[in-house]
Amino acid sequence: IRRIEDADIAGKRVLVRVDFNVPMQGGSVSDDTRLRAALPTIAFLREGGAKVILMAHFGRPKGQRDPKMSLAPVATPLADLIGHPVKFVSDCVGEDPKGAISLMKAGDVLLLENTRFHAGEESNDPAFSAQLADLADVYVNDAFSAAHRAHASTEGVARLLPAYAGLALQREIDHVTAALDNPNRPVLAVVGGAKVSTKIELLKNLVKKVDRLFVGGAMANTFLAARGHDVGASLYEVDLIDTAKAIDEAAGQAQCALLLPTDVVVAKEFKPHAERRVASVEDVAKTEMILDCGPETVDQLADAIAASRTLVWNGPLGAFETPPFDTATVEAARYAASRCKDHGLTAVAGGGDTVAALNQAGVSGDFTFVSTAGGAFLEWLEGKALPGVEALRD
Ligand code: 3PG
Secondary structure, X not given: XXXXXXXXXXXXXXXXXXXXXXXXXXXXXXXXXXHHHOHHXXXXXXXXXXXXXXXXXXXXXXXXXXXXXXXXXXXXXXXXXXXXXXXXXXXXXXXXXXXXXXXXXXXXXXEEOOHHHOHHHHXXXXXXXXXXXXXXXXXXXXXXXXOOOOOHHHXXXXXXXXXXXXXXXXXXXXXXXXXXXXXXOOEEEEEOOOOOOOOHHHHHHHHHHOOEEEEOOOHHHHHHHHOOOOOOOXXXXXXXXXXXXXXXXXXXXXXXXXXXXXXXXXXXXXXXXXXEEXXXXXXXXXXXXXXXXXXXXXXXXXXXXXXXXXXXEEOOOOOOOOOXXXXXXXXXXXXXXXXXXXXXXXXXXXXXXXXXXXXXXXXXHHOOEEOOOOHHHHHHHOOOOOHHXXXXXX
């Protein structure tokens, strides 16, 4: 991969793809994690004397200009974080950005409007990529979390300008590679969440790569059912039982130990603090729902974490938004965090609800690395090449 450190940036117009698809409430940024993630690259470019032109998508406006999906609200919080004005331009191609760029000095920062206001972005239209390329001398991609999209701003334009990986994107790749492609063994993967259906490819890939795979969350119910357990009134996917069986068998063949809960927390109602009990997986009544892993399972998972040198985590182990069914997720995450601190465990987490679950456990800062990516992290776990990353290779 070509790295930004090798780019010729002094005095150059550098077009940087960032991921500013941030949570907003009432028209302002409510979580600035992704803005902060872009700061090292912005600082690097400004110190190197570049003119920094930032571009990003926001939401899914489907090629239409939609004021609710403008990136304008990002400019002020970003300027506060950088400590330098950020000028906003209300289009990402054409005369407006060209005019604003012609006035920039070294170290200045410009933010372009949502790339997805143009249909050519998502269709990766070569003409639209050419318009983007026309704005700059150098292209930098710092948006790992959008790298699974083969769009004009992530892929097309990278083919038209000298293209480099930004510092945040490099960090993501270095960590995900260290965790799965070239890890210290043994490797444990923890995969949770509601549905097997969204994670079939991921599970198939993981059983080939890791030494142990723990499956939790409602998706474990489908695996338990596949092994012949009665999961009572639990959420599970009846039409995926054969798929779960096949994954279970593939794990056996690949000598990957597929670990499932042995005890669970069950309730007859799904609501906060519902009346509940701990049951063996042999002993779930018809009227009961599995809502979390039980204490014996958390102990077994802790033993598996202690026996591993690398941990890859995606997804919660129970109904973590509804306390106390977040208990297993929180306890296991805290234990993993403590192993990172005291025993040199490499723990990498990412994808969808995972960051929220680790934040709830108060341990995101103690994991070796928490990815800012949702879908891109999952596609990487599936073993897929990410078009935005491939476009930065020599
Ligand atoms: C994300 O939020 O995961 C990325 O910004 C990608 O967004 P998308 O799923 O709308 O492409």
